[in-house]
Amino acid sequence: MSTAVLRRVVITGIGVVSPQGNTPVEFFNNLLAGNSGVSRIKASFVDALETKIAAQADFDGTQYFIKQQLALLDRVSQFALYCAEQAIQDAHLVLSEVEPSRVGCYMGTGMGGASATEDGYDRLFKQKATRLKPFTVLMAMNGAAASQIAMQYHLQGPNLTFTTACSSSAIAIGEAVRQIQHGYCDVMIAGGTEALLTFGTIKAWEALRTLAKEDELNLAHSCKPFSANRTGLVLGEGAAVFVLEELTYAQARGAKIYAEVSGYGTTNDSTHITQPSVDGQARAMQAALNNANLVPHQIGYINAHGTGTQLNDATETAAIKQVFGEHANSLSISSTKSMHGHLMGAAGAVELVATTLALVNNQLPPTINLHEPDPMCDLDYVANQFKNVDNLQHAMSNSFAFGGTSGVLILSKVNNRSAF
Amino acid sequence: MEDTFSIVKEMIAKKLEIEPASIQLNSNLTDIGLDSLDTFDIIFEAEDKFGIKIPNDQVNVVTISDVVNLFDRLLQEKAKVSL
Numbered sequence: 100m101s102t103a104v105l106r107r108v109v110i111t112g113i114g115v116v117s118p119q120g121n122t123p124v125e126f127f128n129n130l131l132a133g134n135s136g137v138s139r140i141k142a143s144f145v146d147a148l149e150t151k152i153a154a155q156a157d158f159d160g161t162q163y164f165i166k167q168q169l170a171l172l173d174r175v176s177q178f179a180l181y182c183a184e185q186a187i188q189d190a191h192l193v194l195s196e197v198e199p200s201r202v203g204c205y206m207g208t209g210m211g212g213a214s215a216t217e218d219g220y221d222r223l224f225k226q227k228a229t230r231l232k233p234f235t236v237l238m239a240m241n242g243a244a245a246s247q248i249a250m251q252y253h254l255q256g257p258n259l260t261f262t263t264a265c266s267s268s269a270i271a272i273g274e275a276v277r278q279i280q281h282g283y284c285d286v287m288i289a290g291g292t293e294a295l296l297t298f299g300t301i302k303a304w305e306a307l308r309t310l311a312k313e314d315e316l317n318l319a320h321s322c323k324p325f326s327a328n329r330t331g332l333v334l335g336e337g338a339a340v341f342v343l344e345e346l347t348y349a350q351a352r353g354a355k356i357y358a359e360v361s362g363y364g365t366t367n368d369s370t371h372i373t374q375p376s377v378d379g380q381a382r383a384m385q386a387a388l389n390n391a392n393l394v395p396h397q398i399g400y401i402n403a404h405g406t407g408t409q410l411n412d413a414t415e416t417a418a419i420k421q422v423f424g425e426h427a428n429s430l431s432i433s434s435t436k437s438m439h440g441h442l443m444g445a446a447g448a449v450e451l452v453a454t455t456l457a458l459v460n461n462q463l464p465p466t467i468n469l470h471e472p473d474p475m476c477d478l479d480y481v482a483n484q485f486k487n488v489d490n491l492q493h494a495m496s497n498s499f500a501f502g503g504t505s506g507v508l509i510l511s512k513v514n515n516r517s518a519f
Numbered sequence: 520m521e522d523t524f525s526i527v528k529e530m531i532a533k534k535l536e537i538e539p540a541s542i543q544l545n546s547n548l549t550d551i552g553l554d555s556l557d558t559f560d561i562i563f564e565a566e567d568k569f570g571i572k573i574p575n576d577q578v579n580v581v582t583i584s585d586v587v588n589l590f591d592r593l594l595q596e597k598a599k600v601s602l
Binding site: 165166167170171230232233234237 | 534535536556557559560562563566
């Protein structure tokens with residue numbers, strides 16, 4: 100174990116696009132109220148789908164970008180740029196006052212510019228076009244969003260895009276934290292973005308048989324994490340971007356500090372491309388705890404990966420028990436995916452927004468649609484009603500993924516962390 | 520020539536959201552605000568509009584008149600072929 104003293108990293112700005120609204124406050128208030136963002140998909144191709152529900156973001160790029168910009172920006176990059184602007188403004192960060200090479204941008208995405216890719220195939224194969232629009236590659240490539248942010252804000256530090264399926268943005272944020280901890284950067288713009296609600300992508304997910312069945316009474320209640328009657332995940336779209344800063348740097352400029360990113364753990368299950376592993380998930384949580392120098396009983400809340408599939412929720416519950424032992428029974432755990440769906444490459448980032456605001460406000464968003472107890476899922480999932488807590492100190496956010504790469508982040512209230 | 524120029528002016532003006540009158544034959548593409556990618560986009564659109572195919576080795580255009588001349592030449596070649 101290294102004895103080097105690591106620099107501390109804090110969150111000073113947040114931006115979000117989500118099925119629950121496009122500001123952090125709106126997003127979090129809707130989560131507390133238990134408002135689902137799941138609805139009938141608004142798209143021309145909906146009738147050709149088996150699964151006609153998703154959690155769509157109410158986001159019209161033409162309101163924020165001029166035509167010339169839009170010609171180069173897939174929806175996924177529009178989300179990212181919008182969130183970056185919101186986060187930088189929220190942080191009151193004047194980037195011209197920061198050495199550009201000391202600011203980087205790390206983003207996570209699963210599918211990148213899915214619409215651009217699909218439009219291209221549609222033209223070639225369906226419309227029998229003989230050529231594609233010149234910007235297709237530039238819109239579709241996975242690194243586009245992070246590159247667009249760097250160009251917009253003149254960020255000359257490291258610029259990487261992580262793609263580890265559903266944990267992509269948790270990894271992006273964790274690795275960004277390390278860039279600051281290890282002294283390469285003072286500020287990182289980090290998060291994730293996903294806009295994959297295209298015909299082809301949804302069809303591909305249908306084929307995996309992991310999508311939730313529509314709830315017969317209310318389709319908004321189709322995603323039921325940890326409930327015995329859960330039938331799968333609901334696809335969603337959105338993005339979240341954070342401004343991360345070195346603690347003393349943020350303090351010196353009088354920045355508002357939401358929380359410290361005190362721990363990050365990433366591991367690979369190394370077992371199966373889709374099936375989650377208890378040991379793998381447990382190793383990631385333990386790695387994050389070790390990294391934060393925390394012991395299990397110090398964690399008060401876990402924002403679970405909680406996809407709503409039979410396998411994930413039982414596995415995650417077992418993994419939490421393995422790591423937290425007796426304390427698992429006094430932990431509060433919730434899956435906000437019950438409301439915003441599974442945002443894939445953006446899930447870790449968007450859920451970290453929920454975790455951050457839970458920590459700041461001492462309010463835990465619920466797991467909605469949890470009405471049927473499952474003996475395999477027997478912990479406190481903050482069922483259906485949000486919970487006020489007394490001075491939450493440390494919270495964990497879990498992200499697991501197809502491909503087995505887990506990303507676990509721990510947030511802590513800054514005042515209560517001694518320098519170590 | 521005049522017709523092609525008008526069409527090119529319209530296309531660029533629409534793309535950049537500027538006044539067509541501000542575009543002259545001797546205008547430099549970069550000065551108007553067209554980078555190499557924008558130029559590819561204009562060429563893409565022109566291929567559709569004029570029914571021509573612009574070879575990769577002929578896209579090195581610098582001024583508006585380069586663009587107009589390129590399109591005109593290809594249009595003439597096309598006319599010859601269809602005769």
